Amino acid sequence: MQQVTYAFKDYIQNGLGADLVRLTGLMAKAEANNLVLCFIEDDVWEHTPESSDNRGWTFYFEETLPVVKSAPRLGLSGFEKTPLPEGEESKFAYRSRLMKSLYRPRQEFQKRVDSHIRNNLSVLLENDYTLIHIRRGDKVKGPWRESQIIPVEKYLQFVKGKGLVFIMTDSPEVIREIEAKVTDYPDIEFLWDKSEIRRDGYSYKLHEFGYSDEEKIDEMVTNMKNLWLMQHASALIGARSSFLFITGELLNGQPGISLENNIRYPTDL
Numbered sequence: 373m374q375q376v377t378y379a380f381k382d383y384i385q386n387g388l389g390a391d392l393v394r395l396t397g398l399m400a401k402a403e404a405n406n407l408v409l410c411f412i413e414d415d416v417w418e419h420t421p422e423s424s425d426n427r428g429w430t431f432y433f434e435e436t437l438p439v440v441k442s443a444p445r446l447g448l449s450g451f452e453k454t455p456l457p458e459g460e461e462s463k464f465a466y467r468s469r470l471m472k473s474l475y476r477p478r479q480e481f482q483k484r485v486d487s488h489i490r491n492n493l494s495v496l497l498e499n500d501y502t503l504i505h506i507r508r509g510d511k512v513k514g515p516w517r518e519s520q521i522i523p524v525e526k527y528l529q530f531v532k533g534k535g536l537v538f539i540m541t542d543s544p545e546v547i548r549e550i551e552a553k554v555t556d557y558p559d560i561e562f563l564w565d566k567s568e569i570r571r572d573g574y575s576y577k578l579h580e581f582g583y584s585d586e587e588k589i590d591e592m593v594t595n596m597k598n599l600w601l602m603q604h605a606s607a608l609i610g611a612r613s614s615f616l617f618i619t620g621e622l623l624n625g626q627p628g629i630s631l632e633n634n635i636r637y638p639t640d641l
Contacts, residue, residue, distance in 0.1 A: 375438070376407045376446035380428070385418040387575040388595045389616030396470040396622070397451040399437075404454050409446060410438040418578060419592055421585030432592055434476040458637055464627055471622035477596050485597045493538075494565050496601065501536040501563075504528070504603055505610035505617045506546045521612060525550045530609050530629050533561040538605070540598055544574050568594055599623055 378398055380391070395409075402409040416427035420445070422432055430439060477485070477603040489497065504527045524546065532539055537560050539550050547564055554562055574591055583591070595616065602608060602620025608628030610617035621628045 373406050373408050375410050375443040376402060376411050377410045377440065377443045378446055379412050379415050380417040381415055381447070385575070385579050387615060388419065388592070389614060391417075392471065392475060392619045393615045394448070394451075395437075395474055397454065398446055398448070399474065400454040400502045401451040402446060402467065403457065407446065408438065410440045410443055411442075413439055413441050419588055421588055423585050430478075432478060432596075434478055436474050436476050441465050461496070463601055464529060464622075468622045468625050471619065472625075475599070475619070475623060481593055481596055482595050485600055488567075488593070488597055489600065491628045493563070493565060493601070495563065496534070496604075499536050500606040501538050502522055502531060502607045502609065503538045503540055503605035503620075504531075505598075505602065505608065505614065505620065506512040506541040506543070507538065507611065507614040507617070520632070524553060526631055527609050528553065528557065531560060536561045536563060538601060540601065542570050542574065544570050545572075565597075 378395065378519075386394070401407075401408050411429045411546055413428070417428055417431070420427045420431045428439065429437070439567075456463055456466060460486070481493060506522070506524065506527060508549040539547070539562060541547065541564070547570075548565070550562060569590065571587070571591055574583075575585070578588075598616070599620055602617075605620075605624060608617070608621055608626075609630055610620075610630060611632045612618055612630040617630070
């Protein structure tokens with residue numbers, strides 16, 4: 373089959389979730405047209421360290437798509453409307469299969485994720501938990517706005533009964549709001565990653581101002597950790613205005629509860 377390519381450097385830098393959702397859409401488009409989607413060798417993905425000779429996908433991830441020197445680009449137009457292949461039960465199940473085949477962190481980074489969870493969040497390895505993902509930062513304000521601020525109470529209303537609830541957010545403000553609500557939910561044990569550095573509005577700030585190589589790697593490992601937690605949660609609550617939440621749903625294999633869609637880009641599954 374003919375090879376076609378995608379290059380991160382051809383487009384404005386996205387967050388990790390947006391890149392992953394875009395890539396699975398392009399994988400579906402390529403498959404529908406009997407093409408093989410590939411990365412290019414000389415790519416520049418802004419999430420990678422500037423000091424590295426490898427600025428592409430395989431700095432962080434296994435070579436889950438071929439990496440080639442050159443081949444025609446596969447355009448973005450129409451990839452959201454790619455028809456479902458015959459035999460696939462649903463668009464969600466199909467995109468979930470594609471995401472699981474694409475998203476495979478390299479072993480050195482997965483080891484960092486595993487170590488962090490063991491040392492800081494081991495209770496999540498031993499118990500079922502509901503995960504609430506609340507995105508703020510550049511997602512809800514500024515030129516990259518794609519959503520509105522949703523009060524934390526809107527998320528909490530979907531938590532049923534007793535149990536462990538993990539709060540995942542890029543915003544220190546959200547943590548303060550949850551802390552103020554803890555006593556209103558005596559049957560729920562709330563947990564969040566107190567060791568995480570929350571770089572509120574990371575994608576916009578990366579594009580406008582940049583981050584050090586060490587900060588880029590730390591942020592990627594944080595995203596990998598968060599996606600692992602979403603993948604293994606018993607239930608997900610969030611909003612499909614966030615592409616990281618969509619990625620987490622697809623890796624989990626079960627649709628979560630979404631409070632809203634993205635106001636700028638199609639996010640239907």
